Amino acid sequence: MLLLRRFAGTGRRRGLAGLASGVPRETADAVVVGAGVVGLAVARALAMAGREVVVVEVASSFGTGTSSRNSEVIHAGIYYPPRSLMACLCVRGKEMLYKYCAERWIPHKRLGKLIVATGLAETAKLDMLLTNAKQNGVDDLQMMEGSQAMEMEPELRCLKALLSPSTGIIDSHSFMLSLLADAENLGTTISYNTAVIGGHVGYEGLELHISESKELHKHSLGSHVSPQLTLLPKLLINSAGLSAVPLAKRFHGLNPSFVPTAYYARGCYFTLSQTKSPFSHLIYPLPEDGGIGVHVTLDLNGLVRFGPDVEWIDSGMDPVSCFLNRFDYSVNPTTCSKFYPVIRKYFPNLKDGSLEPGYSGMRPKLSGPGQPPSDFVIQGEDVHGIPGLVNLFGIESPGLTSSLAIAEHIVSRYL
Known part of the structure; x- marks a missing residue:
């Protein structure tokens, strides 16, 4: 289907360009917002499960946010409250990550x-x-x-x-590059310089408003950014990292009480x-x-x-x-x-x-100064009631360690 490729000229990675007047509407199977380490791991897992995946990334390359600005530590799972998602996914993710690195010759120690x-x-x-x-x-x-x-x-x-x-270190760039290659080899489309600027729950289900990133660069505070494409996915993974919460706030039809601060x-x-x-x-x-x-x-x-x-x-x-x-x-x-x-x-x-x-x-x-540490939030229809929408909030450390386990969790629970 290669949806965004159709609207992006040639090549999977060039982003949206040369759109005709009006706002085209296209269907999609599974859309992942964000090409950080978690987004790439989720895209790979969805593709392995047989889904047709599109990854939408606002930047010109993968992993330019939190994923490239951390300690590159493989955490053991020591600090997190027992039975929390952080604890469970870190411990499971550590095992998966060491195995993946050994099999793919990803530099790590x-x-x-x-x-x-x-x-x-x-x-x-x-x-x-x-x-x-x-x-x-x-x-x-x-x-x-x-x-x-x-x-x-x-x-x-x-x-x-x-x-x-069992604590270690990893070359996170090589890891992300491997995840990206896996996902693309399974047919995943990566659309860089492409922004999801909002969406709503319409009569056809989820509707995403898509724009070229360069349109956002022209934006001044309070000005309106018009979508260039409306995308209708069956499954949407909001893995936008630092902007996951602000993006969720722009999903009209999602009860604001389910969007954390x-x-x-x-x-x-x-x-x-x-x-x-x-x-x-x-x-x-x-x-x-x-x-x-x-x-x-x-x-x-x-x-x-x-x-x-x-x-x-x-x-x-x-x-x-x-x-x-x-x-x-x-x-x-x-x-x-x-x-x-x-x-x-x-x-x-x-x-x-x-x-x-x-x-x-x-x-x-998801917690501020002096507040108790918060857990990962992986929020699907069972919580907010919207079919096909999965929000990932507060995916900070140990997100890198947990990335493969987060992807496994999403596939097992929401497919």
């Missing part, structure tokens, strides 16, 4: 990580994390005295530590200027409000990164600006002054001037 207590008041929290992890099915953790951990990592200073052998937390990373890594494992402090603390991660080339911190930003952004990912991703070099004292709690030999600005990422959260 099972490095392991140490969660460290640097003060007496923190040691009891490690015991709580161990109990929580066991309830989540993570049964390979090892509690260590500080001396044991520091023998493993001589630059580390701590009183106690929790070793997670969106919060955004920016996290900055700094890199270590010295070439040799002081650590061979990932090093994590205990979790903090909005995140899991400024931690040490390594990439596959051995580059050391510290981050992310948590900076709550205004969530009242114009929806169109949100669709276009117009968040501020700059890293203020002076922010490192806040990093040094935090990092030195577990890495006291960190030298002044050794941190350099890296990059930042934005987390789509």
Whole structure:
């Protein structure tokens, strides 16, 4: 059927172009909004299940949002409340991800990580994390005295530590590229530079309003963006990441009570200027409000990164600006002054001037400052009553680890 290809000139990836006057209407089988790691995993799973899939992506390539601005860590499933979607899908997703990477030669390493207590008041929290992890099915953790951990990592200073052998790192770009290839080989169409600007529940079912992304770039606050195509999908997966909530708010006919409030937390990373890594494992402090603390991660080339911190930003952004990912991703070099004292709690030999600005990422959260952490929300007809619509809200960390399991969950529950 290659619907968007028909309206896009030649090639699957060129987006909408040269549309005639009026708004054409076309049917579709399954549409996935968003070509981040979760959207690509879902598209692949749907195609494997025999669905004819179209992925609509507002950017000019895949994975340009949250998927390309994270720690690239394969999480074990330690922190999340037992029986939560985050816990279940992280633990399941970790198994699936390691298997997929091994079969497809995706670069990854099972490095392991140490969660460290640097003060007496923190040691009891490690015991709580161990109990929580066991309830989540993570049964390979090892509690260590500080001396044991520091023998493993001589630059580390701590009183106690929790070793997670199954935590690792991954080349997320290679992973997404593989998912994309799988999906396209199964007939999936990818339409870049193409935006879903809204929709409603009409007499024929779901109706999506589609526009070229360049039309959104012309948009000024309060101005109207006219659709260039109306798409009528049998199944719609809203996997738009940072703009999933604003997009759902533009689905007329979806009860607003089912659309949660969106919060955004920016996290900055700094890199270590010295070439040799002081650590061979990932090093994590205990979790903090909005995140899991400024931690040490390594990439596959051995580059050391510290981050992310948590900076709550205004969530009242114009929806169109949100669709276009117009968040501020700059890293203020002076922010490192806040990093040094935090990092030195577990890495006291960190030298002044050794941190350099890296990059930042934005987390789509469903809970704000001081609120209890929220779970993933995968919301279908059983919740909101609209056949064929599946909303994915608050898919932040461990979204990368959970991506294959999220796709499996959607296929098993909503097909």
